[in-house]
Amino acid sequence: MEFTAAPLEKLIEQFEKMPGIGRKTAQRMAFYVLGLPQEEGLAMAQAITDACVKIKKCTLCCNLTEQTYCPICSHPKRDRSLVCVVENAEDLMAIEKTDEFKGTYHVLHGVISPLEGVGPEDLTVKELLARIEPDNVREVIMATNSDIEGEATAMYLSRLLKPMGVKVSRLAYGLPVGSDLQYADSVTLTRAIEGRKDL
């Protein structure tokens, strides 16, 4: 578009690439940035630079952190012998928000997906296996998503872990708390019946 200044157009394009951001939102965001006092705009640029440069993977659990070990792995009260395997750092944040889990995590940074050419070697499987012995891991909880890729990844990892004498568990499936039974989908309902518990 000839009538837009080149740096503005470039900024809109950059924002537009992000997930969930369409042309209109990207445009609104770009104009917001332009409307900021210059130092605030530059602070945003700096925040992106910092995030790109400073954040790396935790040596132990591969969570995103600026230190060698992430705050969870380096926390003295977290149980290192209990490991929760998640697909990405966002899933970790979701579990961490419950404030219930006192073990540590392992972030795979993806799932096995032959269709997208992602194999176990692209994930942090090696790092997971390497922690089992030194940390005396007794149980690994598979918290991958319940889609095909997530299930396959959980299955794959459990086959590697079980021979090492590790208990492998999976998050429970069932009705979401507060949901109405009549609106539950049949797969979830089937799982809820299968996984019923004694009262």
Added chain:
Amino acid sequence: MEFTAAPLEKLIEQFEKMPGIGRKTAQRMAFYVLGLPQEEGLAMAQAITDACVKIKKCTLCCNLTEQTYCPICSHPKRDRSLVCVVENAEDLMAIEKTDEFKGTYHVLHGVISPLEGVGPEDLTVKELLARIEPDNVREVIMATNSDIEGEATAMYLSRLLKPMGVKVSRLAYGLPVGSDLQYADSVTLTRAIEGRKDL
């Protein structure tokens, strides 16, 4: 949140400030940036820096540009004696997209709004009045929004411009093209009847 790396949290906060972006979207955007190859992430930071540093107001029409004069003002075929007054650069883009208007623009960068403490001196009114004589402006089209502030601003400007011998016009109000009459609001319908044209 203790479990998030500080630069990541900072980035999420920066994104969250933008219009139309909630916590969840900001988080997704931040993780997207982290997932980018480092040079692409830095390119985004650079785009923001460039936009903040390089873009300024066009000397003539106050549109956002990197040059002294924006592409529209410096275009030899644009009619400088016909000026369309808009509230902001986004409105300019919307009109420019129609590819119909061959005059030039004047970007106010706001509207008169006593409630928010915005007076004519905060807008580019002075710059507008200064162009009238040198550019032999014959007509000014008010394309401010049809809310109270937009109407008041148009009225204010027209009172300044008319004594200078300039024709002042306003965008037509009526039914949007392709709309269904029964769903039109009564104000729009009233305006459409008032502004009816001979067939």
